[in-house]
Amino acid sequence: MKLGELTERLFIEGVLRNYLGKRPPFSRLGFPDDAVDFLPLAPRIVVSVDASSIASVKLPWRSLGDAAWAIATGAVSDHIAKGSRPAYALVSLGLSPDLDLSEAKAIVRGLSEAFNYYGVSWVGGDTNSSRDPWISVTMIGFTTAKRPPPRSGARPGDAVVVTGRYGAMGYVALRGVEEASRTTWVVEKTRRPLVDVRVGTVIALNYKSIHASMDVSDGLGFTIMEISRLSGVGFRVEKPPLVFKEVYELCEGRLQCLYELSLNGGEEYGVVMTVSKEGLGNVVEDLESYGVEYEVIGEVVEGSGLKLEGVNKVAIYGWDQFGGYVKSA
Numbered sequence: 001m002k003l004g005e006l007t008e009r010l011f012i013e014g015v016l017r018n019y020l021g022k023r024p025p026f027s028r029l030g031f032p033d034d035a036v037d038f039l040p041l042a043p044r045i046v047v048s049v050d051a052s053s054i055a056s057v058k059l060p061w062r063s064l065g066d067a068a069w070a071i072a073t074g075a076v077s078d079h080i081a082k083g084s085r086p087a088y089a090l091v092s093l094g095l096s097p098d099l100d101l102s103e104a105k106a107i108v109r110g111l112s113e114a115f116n117y118y119g120v121s122w123v124g125g126d127t128n129s130s131r132d133p134w135i136s137v138t139m140i141g142f143t144t145a146k147r148p149p150p151r152s153g154a155r156p157g158d159a160v161v162v163t164g165r166y167g168a169m170g171y172v173a174l175r176g177v178e179e180a181s182r183t184t185w186v187v188e189k190t191r192r193p194l195v196d197v198r199v200g201t202v203i204a205l206n207y208k209s210i211h212a213s214m215d216v217s218d219g220l221g222f223t224i225m226e227i228s229r230l231s232g233v234g235f236r237v238e239k240p241p242l243v244f245k246e247v248y249e250l251c252e253g254r255l256q257c258l259y260e261l262s263l264n265g266g267e268e269y270g271v272v273m274t275v276s277k278e279g280l281g282n283v284v285e286d287l288e289s290y291g292v293e294y295e296v297i298g299e300v301v302e303g304s305g306l307k308l309e310g311v312n313k314v315a316i317y318g319w320d321q322f323g324g325y326v327k328s329a
């Protein structure tokens, strides 16, 4: 059956409502009301919206559910970088009347699985008709941090901490989708991108010493360049971030190769943070105690741009919604 035959009303009542979370504690409004309400779970409320057409994340080896998961993960990631615990999601869907009900269900299931994994409650949204299907996720989170770290706060002397593991999407970006689709580990690592929500807790605990922070959605190199540009500082990088074991094998210890694969890509949702020298010990201790994967890759310096120690210039491509992979350094 096509959505056009089912009607919006029956899709909402018969499908979507089964995936909505319980009402937030003490709320008065919720499905099927005009809006939702809730009590804040921490003093500072953090809100973001992140949308994407399904086509622009649908690598050939991703199912519709995987693509929906990827978009939900992108929305969670922005909160983590700001020290926020994402709690409630409102989702707008643009779906074609020609879409099979089974495909629409796969999208809704992918979103729901992601929200369950991250502990986010799907509390509302909006359903629309669109020829090119898209998903928009409005995320509401909370933080105890009095000053969530901005992109623009990096200072010379700060240590550069990068969480997460890299290299699989770099492989896709550099070698192309064709070759990547034949490479099992790349397919496995990129099918459903993951965010480590514990990083958000560490950032909230250490907000005083984390001067800048940004999530890696559009590529690690691009993210570093963006913090550099917005903070008016340079980055001196002495070692690559953690990469997947297959990347170590592939690069056979060649630094140039490790940097090329780890700095390019995107959708490898770690966080880049710059941390005061005095605060670094506590940040590292907290990352260790939560079992977060991280590496201290270098330091913030006076000047501008990204200087990689021990290698020639590495071309850096960032993901751009309009341009695809665009050279940024």
Ligand SMILES: Nc1ncnc2c1ncn2[C@@H]1O[C@H](COP(=O)(O)OP(=O)(O)O)[C@@H](O)[C@H]1O
Pocket (backbone or CB within 6 Å): 050, 078, 217, 218
């Ligand atoms: N359509 C829009 N209306 C208002 N602000 C926008 C819009 N698109 C982007 N922005 C703002 O531009 C800034 C940069 O966005 P972007 O680089 O896309 O961040 P991210 O990579 O985390 O999605 C953000 O502060 C975002 O809120």
Ligand SMILES: Cc1ncc(C[n+]2csc(CCOP(=O)(O)OP(=O)(O)O)c2C)c(N)n1
Pocket (backbone or CB within 6 Å): 050, 051, 052, 055, 056, 057, 058, 059, 060, 074, 078, 217, 218, 219, 265, 266, 267, 319, 321
């Ligand atoms: C078909 C296809 N081409 C390219 C990519 C790579 N890609 C798509 S979106 C994206 C970045 C993340 O998405 P975006 O919505 O720009 O996140 P934001 O920066 O807004 O947080 C990347 C690397 C992909 N996943 N699928």
Ligand SMILES: [Mg+2]
Pocket (backbone or CB within 6 Å): 077, 078, 215, 217
């Ligand atoms: Mg972001």
